[in-house]
Amino acid sequence: MVVDEEALGNKIDEFCTSRSRKWANTKAKKLIAAAAKNPFQTTLYQSHIMSLEMYIKMLIEYQKHLSKLEEEIGALAKEIEEYKIIQSIPGIGEKIAATIISEIGEIDRFNHPKKLVAFAGIDPSIFESGRFKGSVNKITKRGSSRLRHALYMAVRCAIRDCRKKKTTDEVIPRNKRLREFYDKKRKEGKPYKVVVIACANKLLQWIYALLQNNSTFQDLA
Numbered sequence: 411m412v413v414d415e416e417a418l419g420n421k422i423d424e425f426c427t428s429r430s431r432k433w434a435n436t437k438a439k440k441l442i443a444a445a446a447k448n449p450f451q452t453t454l455y456q457s458h459i460m461s462l463e464m465y466i467k468m469l470i471e472y473q474k475h476l477s478k479l480e481e482e483i484g485a486l487a488k489e490i491e492e493y494k495i496i497q498s499i500p501g502i503g504e505k506i507a508a509t510i511i512s513e514i515g516e517i518d519r520f521n522h523p524k525k526l527v528a529f530a531g532i533d534p535s536i537f538e539s540g541r542f543k544g545s546v547n548k549i550t551k552r553g554s555s556r557l558r559h560a561l562y563m564a565v566r567c568a569i570r571d572c573r574k575k576k577t578t579d580e581v582i583p584r585n586k587r588l589r590e591f592y593d594k595k596r597k598e599g600k601p602y603k604v605v606v607i608a609c610a611n612k613l614l615q616w617i618y619a620l621l622q623n624n625s626t627f628q629d630l631a
Contacts, residue, residue, distance in 0.1 A: 415442055483508055491624070492517075496617060498626035500585040501568025506560050510617065513557040517621040526618050529553040530561060532610050561610040565592075569609065588613065 415438050423434035484504055488494075490511060497507040520526040527533050531553040568585035569592045583589035591612055595605040616630060623629075 413442065413445075415439060418442065480505070492621055495620050495624070495626060498620070498628065499564075499568075499613070499616065500627070501570075501588065502564050503567065506564050506567075509556060509560040510564075513554045513560070514617075514621075517618065520618065523615045523618040527611055527614055530557045530610075530614055531555070532558060532561070532607055532614070558610070561613055562606065564613060565606055565609040568613070 415435075418441060419431075419435045419438035422437050423429070423431055426434060492511050493507055496502055496510055497504065502510070514526070514529075517526075520529065524533070565588070568588045569583055571583055588609055592605055592609050595608055596602075600608070616627070620627065620630065
C-alpha cells in the first residue's frame with residue numbers, strides 16, 4: 411500500500427499539535443523513506459514475524475522498567491529541598507529539575523555563577539592566534555552535556571506560550587521574565603540558537619542564585 415506524503419503529513423500534524431507543520435512534513439518524508447527500505451516488502455517468513463513479536467515484547471518490558479525507575483527517581487527528588495527550589499522556576503518540570511540537581515550536585519562546588527556556566531559548557535569559546543584575540547558565537551560544550559540538554563529543554567518550555575484560561579483565547583508565556591529576555595535579544599537581531607544559549611545562561615545564573623540563597627523564583631529580585 412502506497413501512502414501519500416501529504417496525507418501522512420496531515421495525520422502527523424493532527425496528532426502532534428504542539429509541533430509545526432514543517433516538522434510534520436519532515437517526519438512524513440523520513441517515515442516514507444524508512445518504509446521504502448523495508449526488507450520484507452516482497453518476502454515475509456513466519457520467522458520474521460516471530461522475531462518482530464519478540465523484539466516488541468522486549469521493548470514493552472524495557473518501557474515498563476524505565477517508567478518504574480522514573481517514578482522512583484521522582485519520589486526521591488521530591489525529598490530534596492533543592493528540587494523544590496529549582497521547580498519553582500516556571501517552565502522547569504519534574505524530570506528537568508531532577509536532571510539539573512543530579513548534574514550540579516552541591517552548589518558550594520562553584521564559588522561563582524560563571525564557574526557553573528562553564529561546567530555546563532555554555533560559556534563562549536575564545537579564539538586566539540598571535541596578536542589576534544576574538545570571541546565567537548560558538549560555546550565550549552565542555553562539562554556536562556546532560557545539563558546542557560536539560561537547560562535547553564527548560565528554555566524551550568519556559569518561553570513557549572500557554573493558555574491562561576480554557577474559556578479565553580488569552581495566551582501568556584510560562585516564564586514571563588525569560589520570555590521578555592528572549593524577545594529583547596531577538597529584536598536586537600540575534601539568531602535563534604544564540605538567543606537560546608543566552609537564555610540558558612540566564613536561567614543557570616538564576617538557579618545558582620536561588621540555590622545559594624535557598625529561596626524560590628518568586629523571591630528573586
